Amino acid sequence: MLNRRHFIQASLAALASAGVLPLGAAASVQTAADPNPPVPNLPRLTAPTPDGITVVWAVAGPSTGWVEFGESAGLGQIAHGAVDGLRPFHGRVLSVRVRGLRAGAKIFYRTVTVPVSFPNQYKMSRGTAVVSPTFSFTLPGAGAAAKIAVWNDTHQQDDALQAVQKLTDEFAPELLVWNGDLVADQYMHETDLVSAVLGVGRHRDPASTRPMLFARGNHDVRGAYARQLPEYLPRPLEYGYQNLLRIGPVGIIVLDTGEDKEGPQFYADLGEWANYREAQKGWLKSAVAQPLFAEAPHKLVFCHIPLRWKKPEDVGAWCPDGDARWSPVLARAGVRAVISGHTHGFWHDAPTAAHPFHQIIGGGPQTKSTAWSPTPATVVKIEADEKTLSLEVVEAASRQNLLSLELSS
Template sequence: MAPRHDGVEVVWAVSRLSRGRIEWRGEDGSTGTAAADRFGFVPQGDEILRVKVAGLKPGGKYELRAITVATDGGDTEEGPWKKFRTLDPAAQETSFVIWNDTHQNAPTIGKLHEVTPRGDFLLWNGDTCNDWHQEDWLVPTLLHPAGQDVSADRPLLLVWGNHDVRGKWAYKVPEMVATPDGRPFYAFRSGPVAVICLHTGEDKPDDHPSFGGRVAFEKLRQEQAEWLREVIARPEFRDAPYRIVFCHIPLRWKTEVADAGYDKGGYDAYSRSSREAWHGSLVDWKAQVIVSGHTHQPAWLPGTEEFPYGQLVGGGPQPERATWIEGKADANALTLVMRNLEGKVIEQVEFKPVA
């Protein structure tokens, strides 16, 4: 998970108290081991193990494997070698794949894993689950969904959806999910594309009775607003040819209800509070497209004078409603193609480099 220009983070499940390390080797003949956490311990755990691999070359091709040692009996297990490539901010081109709203639907996840190309990364754009009312749903849903190794040959990035934060065990999701900077919002370059990933939180206010006082997304949105102003000023983002934002709940929708009746359990198809917090910075940055899920209705809303950025929205969890998006960028254009599971093109949009 969490690819960077200099490495990745590896997360895997264990059945009892164990310690672990990662062995890696590069196509250039380099090798190494990662076996220390931030506090000087060998990574240990009784449910999952996490190891951050660093010091690799941008755009390098590597393989890694996890070595797990049970602390009570000393049994050792060597995992299979897995291929991946680090991100390369200086590359002339990039390709990637986007999923959304799988909601623990095994047939959909299996088909997505089968038909989607590998690319430089897979971005899972929220709602991996329906809710987290059972703790034992976390590992199978996030680390081997539908029994698949969805990160085979491509590193995985996760954007939080509103269902990913529901249920009494939702607070444990950050233990299972690695992000480049350890926060649920982050930014990176992959070739000519600058990517910003934002957390839209829930689709109702924090004090809505259904949340039982468990969430504090209003503060998180403001924290992201401050961070966003700083990020878009960095040269690698300020000068990027292409500019894309991923967030689970759309920032625009076809029909915008003035009052969704949140106090009565109402629902809104877009995140007004997120847009209010981030819109100014997104316009200043000349963001070209926001890619989202949430509505379970594929949609493309071109940019307008008020909202210069387009809004692309993926489909739903059932196989007949599911979609996936392939992104490709080079010196000429950034192209996003949305297809259904049968390969039919649902939407195709293209962007020229920002002037």
């Protein structure tokens, strides 16, 4: 730990002398020995777009912070994360958007966290800056090949999270898709957001070095604190949790199916999902026409609730409203597969005339088959080159293979 203190001081001194850090930040470094220097929480990379990404990390108390980044380990640039003129200040989480990146570039970055005491409106002061180790990741962009891992319905279950993470680390994809239902049940307290989204103290977080693409699940919209989710998982676009991304030869659309319990009889009538899906339909029509997607050799869609299900009479098991609004657009756009979760039971349906794309559904939140998790937790492993996209659904703990598909471009 003593070395860590020296490392932080040396790093900040070097940055200050290089003119990278603002004077105030460098001046806040204390020289007194600290027997228990704080260790920063691991950052998560989320909301990737072709030219940016958001870094979020948990903090132990009221703090500000920023991200130092660059295309070499020397970093050299700073993202302060100001929104409408205000730099970040929060007691549980910091979120900094890093803009102006090159698609496909390897990016090095680290976080700097500064506790701020704010006892009253006349007195604010900064504490000691804490610098994280330097991490690196590759911003998704067009290229010859891609590897993607998909999780769904982990519901804060440690066994499942450890199993899917172990398999994912072995697979070593450049992108993780977390296909909804992160929270155990609902976001009833703000601490539910910290534990479900940031995973503090629960499991090692791979998303410090691997961008995470989030598709919101129906449980992720439940509870009073679901409205604070964008502080922890910022939206990639101006509104909504839909997204468009290109990674290697794969064009990706993320859609937000919202809630599966709709109407005035549910949750005090605080949802408005059909309007939201209709707004996404307008966005979707323009998104599929963008060259980023339209020219991709392979086209995939991720959404939490499937757009079809083996028992159509199961109300809530699939999203007929999303299917009616979106599937015709997806069919015209040449989408090859829609990958979902939600039912906690694996299912694969081959393309049909009305739905000329595969529907694939991953497993549930437990590592053995149970009533809550008829199929154990799965990872969908996707590997693509220009000609072929291979897709496997694998039970994370047992490694049983549930599906192998090869799609040609």
